[in-house]
Amino acid sequence: MTRLTKDELFTKIEDTRAATPKLRARDVAEKLGISEGELVCAGLGRTATRLKGPWSEVITGLGNLGEVMALTRNHAVVHEKVGEYANIEFSAHGGIVLNHDIDLRLFLSHWHFGFAVSEDTRSGPRRSLQFFNRDGVAVHKVYLREGSNAEAYDALVAQFRHEDQDSLIETSPVPAPAADRPDTEIARDDMLADWAALKDTHDFFPLLRKHKVGRQQALRLAEGRFAQRAPVDAVTRVLEAASASGAPIMVFVGSKGCIQIHTGPVSRIEPMGPWINVLDEGFNLHLRTDLVADAWVVRKPTEDGDVTSVEIYDAAGDLIVQFFGERKPGMTERDDWRSLVAEAVLGQGVAA
The missing domain is CATH 3.40.1570.10 (HemS/ChuS/ChuX like domains)
Known part of the structure; x- marks a missing residue:
């Protein structure tokens, strides 16, 4: 779609949601021809706060949130787990969260954009942290639950708040994998x-x-x-x-x-x-x-x-x-x- 300003894009997103209220964020983005990361970013100053890394430090801070819901998905499967972030370690090759409930293998070279998101839903306010690849595709999301530590969430968002809370992110395609050899x-x-x-x-x-x-x-x-x-x-x-x-x-x-x-x-x-x-x-x-x-x-x-x-x-x-x-x-x-x-x-x- 033609490059829009943040406010123009936000209005277009809201109009699309009003016309098709059951569509999820990923589907709204697809309908508008943008990435989900760009859709979230359009809410800066309203529903979203842009974050900055180091992402390893942000992830370490998730250990202070208590019980949350972790979500990882690809285009065909959504995987949701409730638990706490604990036993977090990082190396030159990536990171690991090794808890019984929240069990993750992290590849931080694909973590390019991060946002704190606050949404009004049919079941009430919902707060989350959402992370995206350079093409704007989601790599991981963390949702607060009723028993989560909201003060720790606010402190984490304040600590890693990006200095630019107005510009739309610039996404770029991820190269397609090479074709198999014969x-x-x-x-x-x-x-x-x-x-x-x-x-x-x-x-x-x-x-x-x-x-x-x-x-x-x-x-x-x-x-x-x-x-x-x-x-x-x-x-x-x-x-x-x-x-x-x-x-x-x-x-x-x-x-x-x-x-x-x-x-x-x-x-x-x-x-x-x-x-x-x-x-x-x-x-x-x-x-x-x-x-x-x-x-x-x-x-x-x-x-x-x-x-x-x-x-x-x-x-x-x-x-x-x-x-x-x-x-x-x-x-x-x-x-x-x-x-x-x-x-x-x-x-x-x-x-x-």
Whole structure:
């Protein structure tokens, strides 16, 4: 759309919301041809305060807020967890929040813009901290709850308040990932040998980089040995089977700048149109089943034995969600998870 002033854009956003009140912020932005980050920024001086980094220090400050709701999403899945930010650490490669409820892996090179947002909703005022990539796509959001420390929130916003509270942000496109090389250029036997020698699930991404192979391309090349195609309704199968059996699972959802993890059982599974939802106390998941193109069951060797995941991809080949059985380093994989995958996902007998 034509470049507008902040006030002009805010008016256009309000008019769009008035005409289509049920649209979420992301959908309003898409309707107007702008990013969600630009939509939020248009509220400067009204509904939003722009923040500045260092983002690692902002995230550390989240530990003072008490109980909040953390939200990470991509275009197909929304992952919401209630808990506290604790056990926060940073290194040259990123950050980690290692709490049972709020469990995050952070990639701060994708955190470019931050805002404190105050909105009036049908359920009352809602305050949040929202962070965006350089293209204006959300990487992570934190919402206050009734029991949150509002004074700590105000202090955090004051401490990291950006000096410019008037200008619209300047977004820029994120380069598209390089196309996969032809399968014939991949040293498949060497890749499979390295796959067989994996010691930890975290070694899988370095394996992909070493062999310059795409993630789903690697699964195709490993099909029959370490990977097996699954039905496209694998998400629903996993969630309904986990709910019925009580088997605790792990649910990984990532944006460019954050991976958010749920660990534990799931109970209330509700389909609604194209969405499959988990509506549990402390954990909500909302996934667009119509955006699922491929599903795989993947096996990765580790020092603790094989680890099995169910991986879900969209039509572009992007990973949108992963499922594991609940597990900690040093523990072997749960038998109930292996049985769930074999029976509910693959329609086989109990895994050996």
